[in-house]
Amino acid sequence: MIEIGAIPLVIVAALKDGQCRRIPNTLILAGAAVGFLLQGWAAGASGVLAATYGLLVGLAILLPGYLMGFTGAGDAKLMAAIGTFLGPVGVFQAALISILFGGIIAMVFALSALIHRQSVSPWGRYALMMRTLVVTGRPLYIPPAEGEVMGKKFPFAVSIALGTTAWLVWQWSLV
Numbered sequence: 001m002i003e004i005g006a007i008p009l010v011i012v013a014a015l016k017d018g019q020c021r022r023i024p025n026t027l028i029l030a031g032a033a034v035g036f037l038l039q040g041w042a043a044g045a046s047g048v049l050a051a052t053y054g055l056l057v058g059l060a061i062l063l064p065g066y067l068m069g070f071t072g073a074g075d076a077k078l079m080a081a082i083g084t085f086l087g088p089v090g091v092f093q094a095a096l097i098s099i100l101f102g103g104i105i106a107m108v109f110a111l112s113a114l115i116h117r118q119s120v121s122p123w124g125r126y127a128l129m130m131r132t133l134v135v136t137g138r139p140l141y142i143p144p145a146e147g148e149v150m151g152k153k154f155p156f157a158v159s160i161a162l163g164t165t166a167w168l169v170w171q172w173s174l175v
Helices: 002-020 025-043 045-067 073-115 123-136 156-174
Strands: none
Touching (some): 002 025, 002 156, 025 045, 025 073, 045 073, 073 156
């Protein structure tokens, strides 16, 4: 039941990220500290070890996205803090579900360009990148144009909150 402790963390992080596009380090550090304390209280040294491995796996899974500019540093740190509650396997699964939710949200953003004609559509840029890949066999990345809907950042902590909550619900149904 330690996993339930991650719920307030992801809710507050999603609200903060949605509000100001930042996840405060104090929130992440406090969340990780609570995760370590709960794991240590419940399982002793093996719980602290599980929290440590969970932190490392949570950080490792979103760190490449941060390094490539797809996510923010706060998102990677948030997933690491969640790992202290869920352990290495749980945070890995929750992160994959979170990435799936992030992809769905990104598709909604892209499709919104078809509905809202005032924003620049990404579909022409995507078509050019795909044609270049097919013709040359080499990928080409063209950054989003000014005002393009895909150039806007969306709060990935919302995806993390949805993914973590979905994982928790999935775990409860297995019990």
